[in-house]
Amino acid sequence: MRKILLIAKRDYLAVVRTKAFLIGLVALPIVFGGGSVGSALVQNRAGAKSRQVAILDPTGAAAAAIVQAAKDKTEEDRLSKTAGLQASPQFDFETVAPDHAGLDEQRLALSDRLRSGNLAAVLELDPDTLHPRTNPPPPVRYYTNSGGIDTAQGWLADAVNEGLRRARLTELGVAESHFKELLTNTPLQSTSLVARDPRTGAIGAPRKRGQAESFAVPFITVMLLAMIVLIGASPMLSAVAEDKLQRVYEMLLATATPFELMAGKVLAAIGQSLTSSVFYIIGGLLVLEGMALIGMAPLWVLPWFFIYLVAEVTMLCAMGVALGATCGSPQDAQHLALPLLFPVVIPLFLIGPILQQPNGPLATALSLFPLFTPIVMMLRQTLPGSVPAWQPWVGLAGVLIVTPIITWGAARIFRVAILLQGQRPNAAQLLRMAVRG
Amino acid sequence: MDAVEIQSVTKTFGDLTAVDDLTLTVPEGSVYGFIGPNGSGKTTTMRMIVNIFYPDRGTIRVFGTESHGTSSAHIGYLPEERGLYRKMKVRELLEFYGELRGGRKVTAEVDGWLRKFDLFQWGDQKLETLSKGMSQKIQFIAAVVPSPKLLILDEPFSGLDPVSADLLRDAILELRHRGATIILSTHDMHVAESMCDRIFMIFRGKKVLDGTLESIQGQYGSDTIRVSSNGDAAALNGLPGVERVRDLGQVQELRMAQGCDPQEVLRALVGRARVSSFSIAKPSLHEIFVRIAGPAAEEVAVA
Numbered sequence A: 001m002r003k004i005l006l007i008a009k010r011d012y013l014a015v016v017r018t019k020a021f022l023i024g025l026v027a028l029p030i031v032f033g034g035g036s037v038g039s040a041l042v043q044n045r046a047g048a049k050s051r052q053v054a055i056l057d058p059t060g061a062a063a064a065a066i067v068q069a070a071k072d073k074t075e076e077d078r079l080s081k082t083a084g085l086q087a088s089p090q091f092d093f094e095t096v097a098p099d100h101a102g103l104d105e106q107r108l109a110l111s112d113r114l115r116s117g118n119l120a121a122v123l124e125l126d127p128d129t130l131h132p133r134t135n136p137p138p139p140v141r142y143y144t145n146s147g148g149i150d151t152a153q154g155w156l157a158d159a160v161n162e163g164l165r166r167a168r169l170t171e172l173g174v175a176e177s178h179f180k181e182l183l184t185n186t187p188l189q190s191t192s193l194v195a196r197d198p199r200t201g202a203i204g205a206p207r208k209r210g211q212a213e214s215f216a217v218p219f220i221t222v223m224l225l226a227m228i229v230l231i232g233a234s235p236m237l238s239a240v241a242e243d244k245l246q247r248v249y250e251m252l253l254a255t256a257t258p259f260e261l262m263a264g265k266v267l268a269a270i271g272q273s274l275t276s277s278v279f280y281i282i283g284g285l286l287v288l289e290g291m292a293l294i295g296m297a298p299l300w301v302l303p304w305f306f307i308y309l310v311a312e313v314t315m316l317c318a319m320g321v322a323l324g325a326t327c328g329s330p331q332d333a334q335h336l337a338l339p340l341l342f343p344v345v346i347p348l349f350l351i352g353p354i355l356q357q358p359n360g361p362l363a364t365a366l367s368l369f370p371l372f373t374p375i376v377m378m379l380r381q382t383l384p385g386s387v388p389a390w391q392p393w394v395g396l397a398g399v400l401i402v403t404p405i406i407t408w409g410a411a412r413i414f415r416v417a418i419l420l421q422g423q424r425p426n427a428a429q430l431l432r433m434a435v436r437g
Numbered sequence B: 001m002d003a004v005e006i007q008s009v010t011k012t013f014g015d016l017t018a019v020d021d022l023t024l025t026v027p028e029g030s031v032y033g034f035i036g037p038n039g040s041g042k043t044t045t046m047r048m049i050v051n052i053f054y055p056d057r058g059t060i061r062v063f064g065t066e067s068h069g070t071s072s073a074h075i076g077y078l079p080e081e082r083g084l085y086r087k088m089k090v091r092e093l094l095e096f097y098g099e100l101r102g103g104r105k106v107t108a109e110v111d112g113w114l115r116k117f118d119l120f121q122w123g124d125q126k127l128e129t130l131s132k133g134m135s136q137k138i139q140f141i142a143a144v145v146p147s148p149k150l151l152i153l154d155e156p157f158s159g160l161d162p163v164s165a166d167l168l169r170d171a172i173l174e175l176r177h178r179g180a181t182i183i184l185s186t187h188d189m190h191v192a193e194s195m196c197d198r199i200f201m202i203f204r205g206k207k208v209l210d211g212t213l214e215s216i217q218g219q220y221g222s223d224t225i226r227v228s229s230n231g232d233a234a235a236l237n238g239l240p241g242v243e244r245v246r247d248l249g250q251v252q253e254l255r256m257a258q259g260c261d262p263q264e265v266l267r268a269l270v271g272r273a274r275v276s277s278f279s280i281a282k283p284s285l286h287e288i289f290v291r292i293a294g295p296a297a298e299e300v301a302v303a
Helices: A002-016 A019-048 A062-079 A100-116 A151-171 A176-183 A211-245 A249-253 A258-290 A299-326 A330-340 A342-349 A351-356 A361-368 A373-382 A390-417 A427-436 B042-049 B090-102 B107-116 B132-144 B162-177 B189-195 B213-220 B262-272 B285-293 B295-302
Strands: A050-056 A090-096 A121-124 A141-144 B002-013 B016-027 B031-035 B057-062 B075-078 B150-154 B181-185 B198-203 B206-211 B224-229 B242-247 B252-256 B275-281
Touching: A002 A019, A002 A258, A002 B090, A019 A211, A019 A258, A050 A062, A050 A100, A062 A090, A062 A151, A100 A121, A100 A141, A121 A151, A141 A151, A151 A176, A211 A258, A211 A299, A211 A330, A211 A342, A211 A351, A211 A373, A249 A258, A249 B075, A249 B132, A258 A299, A258 A390, A299 A330, A299 A342, A299 A373, A299 A390, A299 A427, A330 A342, A342 A351, A342 A373, A351 A361, A351 A373, A361 A373, A361 A390, A373 A390, A390 A427, B002 B042, B002 B181, B016 B042, B016 B057, B016 B181, B016 B198, B016 B206, B031 B042, B031 B162, B031 B189, B042 B057, B042 B150, B042 B181, B075 B132, B090 B107, B090 B132, B107 B132, B132 B150, B132 B162, B150 B162, B162 B181, B162 B189, B189 B285, B198 B285, B206 B213, B206 B285, B213 B285, B224 B262, B252 B262, B262 B275
Parallel strands: A050 A090, A050 A121, B031 B181, B031 B198, B075 B150, B150 B181
Antiparallel strands: A121 A141, B002 B016, B002 B057, B198 B206, B224 B252, B224 B275, B242 B252
8 A cells, every 4th residue: 555655646746736727627617607798798799799580571560569579578688687797789770661573682782781791681571471371470581691500590589579479459448557477487496396394394484596506507516527537537548658658667567566556656647636526516516606606516426526536537447457458659649539438428429318308218327337437427416306315325435336347457458568568458358358357 | 486487378469479489587686687679578568567468378577476467566667669748847757657557656766766867857848849868768767766676678779879878877787786687679789798698589489599698609619700801892702611600890700610620610711811819609699690690590590
């Protein structure tokens, strides 16, 4: 154990004392956080800029109602407390009467204006838009030259439908003063499950559950776990391959056993990961405290977070050490880097289906597969809607069984492969090394 | 007690038998030279002694103990392929290696060795800033701190300039005087002859020589004539009873066939050139090495 700790200390200090580690530690949240804030600011600026929209209206009555509805919606958005940084789009409208004889020419002219940037969008109404005779009703054609995610479309769709409803109500003789009551939207408020307080026995009050609780907190927690695992584990393969090429290991192997050497390296990586995670978690909690949002922090999940972190880093680092030992060149290490990270990358690719059905068969199966357990079970545990109590423990048991097996096999591969030069063993040979040593 | 006892050890890598049924005993306190052509099994034998490789068959005891899967604090090992953490500072690195093997702080010993090799002022420099020769000396220090009972050196002098080589030789002999057992491999037959109490030669995985220099030379008898003359090596070709002429520049070495009379050779030689020196000698270790592993031996082996 003394040798393991000594090797771990050397490897740990060799990494955390580098400028690259410290810069990476600080830069990562700045890049992610700065990116989000920057994106919001850019969106805000883009949203605040006034854009011109043309409405081609063959009904003769709908356009005015749509323009008025859009103005009212703009004002509502401005007054809305929930709008936050995101200002609503600002639109100026112009109504265009259709030239039935030259409609194609008219569309072309409007399209050219869109291409030149003179217009942001064109809404072409159908003659039956106000009184549709078909089901579904004829669509309003939406022309735009903007690419990527077009937030204006959704906003304008709301304004168009609001305006059309108002026009219909007006035709029916309903006074304008009744519009708000008739057309108001009632939202669905996402709410946490009610529970009994185990100490007082009192039934708790329903609690508003925001998007942050149902999506952001699980997402950020899992991304943090994945990010720290990747930071801790991914350099292992190339570092071992590099040290092998530098012929560092032969002398060490005369002093420490392969298992001691490998265990020291894995322990160092765990230390680096814990250092990063403590830094990020304390930093995150301080930010939440400063924003008076500390109640959102899922503190109860921290013990699981650290257990999963240690298990995943151990498994990936052990595999990284073994695969690094088989490399004959830095190129070999590059080729093996991605497969090594599959236990993290695959669950991240499947995050969508898991979020949709956290207790579905796919999510459950993945979370009980030991290589995926840390990421997937963490995600499921942080999502609202409880995971059956036995599942995290079964998942943990699988991890606790598989991790030593992987570490043991990896040590045997490491011992045989680390002094091999000029040849890269294939999968069958690796298996033989792991079994026979 | 013997420092190392190797008993009927065989080690194979796939189809290749690197070491074949080797039995060898290294007495405590001796300097034992391992010689043999490249790829003959020297390094594999050394790696088995330090437990980097395990024998497929046979046993290896170090100071009477057979250890499998563990490393010994008593063995210092300098591998042929030099490599250290190049980003570490010299003193940190040496203290790390010393503490790893010895289980205690070795600061004073490290400083002592750095002074001995005139590297003290480089202690706070990163290894990557050192020359190749300096790095080799650092690696030697890493192998001998703290003082090992058994020191295994694989090609310790390769790549060193004469001054550094002398420093290293003195250091090795000093360790031997302090009681350490030294095993060293070398391709320099002069080093083996001058430093080693006993010499072991391995060829194609098998032991072909083992003993003191005298005893090894004794196996071959006094079948060598060393000659200096005013004629070149060509003048010596075709001398009666001479199997082979080896031109060393100022001196030529003649190998006599069995039953050859050196007086006959001298008489024939005087008729061809003016002889300034003529001596009958045992074959050098170099000559013996070449006889065993040289092209002529290869041809015999193939035939």
